[in-house]
Amino acid sequence: MKRALISVSDKTGVADFAQGLIKRGFEIISTGGTFNILKDAGIAVIRIEDVTHFPEMLDGRVKTLHPMIHGGLLAKRDNPAHMAKLEEEHIALIDLVCVNLYPFKETIEKSGITESEAIEQIDIGGPSMLRSAAKNFESVYVVVDKADYTPVLDKLDDDKMDNQFRRQLAAKAFRHTAAYDTLISSYLTKELEIEFPEKLSLTYDFKQGMRYGENAHQKAAFYQSALPNDFSIAAAKQLHGKELSYNNIKDADAALKVVSEFKQPAVVAMKHMNPCGVGTGETINAAWKKAFDADKTSIFGGIIALNREVDLETATELHHLFLEIIIAPSFTDTAYDILAKKKNLRVMTIDFSQKDQADKYEYVSVMGGLLVQERDQVIDQMEELKTVTEKLPTSDEKEAMLFAQRIVKHVKSNAIVIATKDQTLGIGAGQMNRVGSVKIALEQALEHGMVEPFVLASDAYFPMDDSVEYAADHGITAIIQPGGSIKDQESIDMANRKNIAMVFSDRRHFKH
Template identity: 65%
Template structure:
């Protein structure tokens, strides 16, 4: 008779699994609530203290931490000395362990959970049994996932030793992944409440979300993993209402777009292509007006782009969106009529997201490099007028200050070297990712001039993510209608740029803070 030890928090399907094991010739051993569940359902089951000869103590904290359990799991069946030891000590082998762990993640996900309550949900015996069983997978089945119950029973019934060994090895690997994720969640929780920012080691628990058709390019395989501790304001948590699955590039672009819109409290629309905003519009009250501004900012680049709207998409906006090709639209909600209009397009993806959770988004960014991972705090700083130092003879007007603040919000989300031309409530031109700053300035100003030549916007400001290493950007801006500039300052050639601004009679503000985005 083989022995199976079953101790689960989530008891879904466990009665049927235990009955299947009995049919395959297993004797069932169990603990606490699982024992009662099986017994109440007519399963012939032995309580753990009958095996160990030792009662559960300390409110169940100690019940399976016993030599008769771990020796029964760890003994090498092929080693005569091991088996002789078991015989002398009257210890039976345990040939299958079925354990899912205390619901620590679920507990700390609840509001107002105190530390003492969280600690009580740290499983000790469960991970110990899983590790013992997994180490001895040559002889022991280790089951952590109810989705595996049927395949375990099928494999046992098959009786093929070679396939069973390979199968047990896969189960063991899964069990170690399970305990690693579990320990990672616990360690991160305790690290966070201890206030450590960059500890000596870091574990990032992730759960598989979906396979992707390919990565950035069709010859690259890819998958999407989400945080084991769900992040409400993330693409991983968005609900897709319509359209085909998101691609690798869709996910990255969508992530960039929701990061941008989270900086805006008033109605705002962000249109994005290839990780850079191509148009951003805001309004104090009306989301449709914000949409019009975002669209007008760059009617060409928005084609095939991603749009994020931080208010409900209504019928008016949906009608305008329907006229162009968009890959993705993300909003807190869609009106019934808007959904009807947009869902008439087969391939557009429509997603909803809880925008009220934007301030609770991940605090850190992770960037992979060969052989390691860069970890940094997210750039969530929104500069204010208190950060400004006017360094020119001309003071910016009130309207220019509003435009400078808006441009500064946008420029930190544009790939460096970044230049943004803007007015008070919309982008006019975006220059991104050039190898020199004057290149970005020329792109942004040319776009603004071409798009708005028949309807010039005032004020007409420039925002730069970093200082000007020389005065060429300032002169180019001034000679093309820019009336005010915001930049961090800090170059050894700051005076040259200030003098150039004074020469042309434009204002310049320095913030003392750069916003590189690589």
């Protein structure tokens, strides 16, 4: 008779699976709580102690770590020496292992959990059995996912438990134990406040397939962190519209990062990973109007992120535009109803109360490696600004500078943002020279007419004075830049000649 060992933390469907195995000629071995569940269901089941001839000990820490178990799992059926040794030691073969592990993830997600409580939820015997069974997949079926209960039984019915299917089960088991170990190591690494460990393991859960990636010829999928963050596009709830695309997800993520910079009502229009309009105001509608007025052209086909509930007035104005996504903390019923009239518009909500818990680090893949860095979450402060020109900036100009600084760090370098204290007027992004970005930003800004104060923020220093000269000649009243060029004095002298104010922040905000 074939033998199956079942020991699961998630007991959903396990009694039916065990009964299905018995009908197909298996006898069942089990442990602890799983044994009781099966027995209460009227299923014939053998205690693990009756196989090992050794009691569970150390509060259940040791129960399956025994040659009577692992010998039965690891023996190679086509190796006469292995089979002879099993017979000599009276060890029976185990043909199927069904195990899922202690709920370590669920434990550490709870508030107030101590390290000792977390440690007790580290499974030892379970991963060991899974690894033994998966290593010997040619002879042992390893089941770690309840979604596989029915496929396994079907394969047994049809006598089609082929080697390819066994390998698939084994690969899934090793992915499962690898992810489990990653969660444990990540938890302890975080507790120890180790920023950059000598080995970096990350684990993600499949969230959805995608029709394609950045382009139609590129395959793609979306994965969510195994310990999801509530303030992330992965955790956002989609209320309406078609499935998100690869590019939608990247743009929405970028928009969330910008809008989370502000406490007051704020709206961000995002296009191709760069903000094209940002506005703040007393109300979300006032903020929306400023974001829209900032660039009425680029917003076409863009993404809108708002940090307050969307009301009917704002929704009505949004409804008139072609947009890909609107994401906000919530929508009034009437606002949702009007937006839902557009079949393909994605309407999404996200918990802005959790924005302070957003990921601290960001990861960028390169061929053969991975770059890891802290997110640029620094917010420049008024008292940090150092005036380097004869003309002092006004208080309004300083406010406008700090507003622009919050935006410029989210714009692709070389980055230039022209703004008032509550609205972007022009954004120059991704140019190979800085003066090119200045010209693009000013071309946009001048379409608005002169607005006081009319300030410019640069994500990095000016390598020469041409950007300062061009900006001053086109109405800029004050400039904020980090400084640090060997030609800083030339830029300062130019600002003095043009009678504009300039301050240094002493902090660069590159975004590549």
